[in-house]
Amino acid sequence: MxxxxxxxxxxxxxxxxxxxxxxxxxxxxxxxxxxxxxxxxxxxxxxxxxxxxxxxxxxxxxxxxxxxxxxxxxxxxxxxxRALYEWNHAKQLLRITAGQGNEDWDATRDDVFSEEFLLPRxxxxxxxxxxxxxxxxxxxxxxxxxxxxxxxxxxxxxxxxxxxxxxxxxxxxxxxxxxxxxxxxxxxxxxxxxxxxxLDFPDPDLERRIVLTRVPELPESLVDSLVRTVRVLRAMELRKVPSVAETIDWGRTLLALGMDTLDDEAVRATLGVVLKHHSDQTKATAELRLN
Ligand SMILES: Nc1ncnc2c1ncn2[C@@H]1O[C@H](COP(=O)(O)OP(=O)(O)OP(=O)(O)O)[C@@H](O)[C@H]1O
Ligand SMILES: [Mg+2]
Known part of the structure; x- marks a missing residue:
């Protein structure tokens, strides 16, 4: 079929x-x-x-x-x-041991290779x-x-x-x-x-909407600055540029800290949420002139 x-x-x-x-x-x-x-x-x-x-x-x-x-x-x-299926060997062994002496092998074999002993993956x-x-x-x-x-x-x-x-x-x-x-x-x-x-990074408008959908409590102006800053970071040659997941995390972080603007101080304090390599943080700090 x-x-x-x-x-x-x-x-x-x-x-x-x-x-x-x-x-x-x-x-x-x-x-x-x-x-x-x-x-x-x-x-x-x-x-x-x-x-x-x-x-x-x-x-x-x-x-x-x-x-x-x-x-x-x-x-x-x-x-x-792990991907398709495997046989439950322990249970098959138990079944064979339990039936020993009373059953012929063909019947036992048919039984142990049946649904009851199959582990679907x-x-x-x-x-x-x-x-x-x-x-x-x-x-x-x-x-x-x-x-x-x-x-x-x-x-x-x-x-x-x-x-x-x-x-x-x-x-x-x-x-x-x-x-x-x-x-x-x-x-x-x-x-x-x-x-x-x-699938690549979304354009700024889509990313704004994604962040607002995931963290609706964020003020729109803050979302705009977040998305803009993340785009600047993505344009730098970093080991790992921030993804959409990190933009969302950054928004949640600012909300949790009660910050409503993304000024230099806020970026410096929370950069670890978006950049996960020390060398990337150093580079971004220098290029954004946060020192
Ligand atoms: N278009 C979108 N709409 C809503 N949320 C999105 C969208 N794109 C990404 N996200 C958010 O980004 C987060 C990360 O996405 P996801 O885990 O699917 O990434 P991935 O591409 O599978 O990454 P990886 O390659 O690391 O597994 C999601 O939990 C979701 O909150
Ligand atoms: Mg994934």
Whole structure:
């Protein structure tokens, strides 16, 4: 049986509105790509620097469409047993020991390779779910290249083969979203199966609106200065430029300290919220003439 997918969104505008209703502000490019991925039933690969809203986008798609979120967090060394499924060996052993003497081996073997002894991991879980599902494969670039092979089967046919049990095919395709920080190039084979979205820092107007959505208590004038200062910092050659997440944190910090203007004194006192390397702080302090 071929997996089907009833679209989650009716139009690009609906994507924008729904995401906004759960606090995610999407640019036209983001909303259009999400709409297309949903319509074409293709996985969406979102690449971009840290803290620009890649993971949050998957969470927002799930929340705004009342879909379940299944997350595969990638890391170096992640393998099939963590990504797809594994057998519960301890329970299988107990079962074999308990039946010893009373059963023939064929019956025991059939039994221990059945559902009861299977530990589904995120990819299999997502394939088997019958309710609307967003499958987030987060930080794909951290996984070894072999894991991409596993994903190819899952993302092109929406099926998983379990030799002892047969092939499990999705009855409903999950909306799959992969994220990457580009610490390594993903394979062409994987990219070919996905729609691609490069998510960069938002333009000043969008960033203002994002900060105001996340920290509505902030005065607009303060948000303007925050966004402007963050842009100045991003233009410097730093080891790690501040992301949207840090602009939001900076806003929360100023609010907590009861500061309502971002003067030199305030920047100096709170720079650690946005710049996390000593060398970056030194450089910014000099370039902003805060000394
Ligand atoms: N468009 C947006 N609308 C609303 N909030 C946003 C948006 N973009 C980013 N954010 C905020 O920025 C925070 C960081 O985003 P997120 O964790 O998704 O970043 P990321 O791109 O996955 O980063 P990393 O590569 O480090 O995992 C989110 O918690 C959210 O509050
Ligand atoms: Mg992330």
């Amino acid at each position: 071929k997996a089907t997918q009833s679209p989650l969104f009716g139009s690009v505008d609906e994507v924008t509105e729904r995401l906004a209703s759960v606090g995610y502000l999407a640019s036209t490019a983001v909303a259009t790509t999400v709409y297309l991925a949903d319509r074409l039933g293709k996985p969406l690969l979102v690449e971009g620097p840290a803290g620009v809203g890649k993971t949050e986008l998957a969470k927002a798609v799930a929340a705004s469409t009342e879909s379940g979120l299944v997350r595969l967090q990638c890391y170096e060394g992640i393998d099939e047993a 995120p990819l299999l879980t997502a394939i088997r779910r019958e309710d609307p599902t967003v499958l987030l494969i987060d930080e794909m670039d951290k996984a070894d290249v072999e894991v991409e092979g596993l994903l190819l089967e899952v993302l092109s046919d929406y099926q998983v083969s379990i030799p002892e049990m047969g092939t499990v095919t999705a009855t409903r395709k999950p909306f799959a979203l992969l994220t990457s920080n580009s610490t390594r190039e993903l394979s062409e084979a994987l990219k070919r199966r996905c729609l691609f979205l490069h």
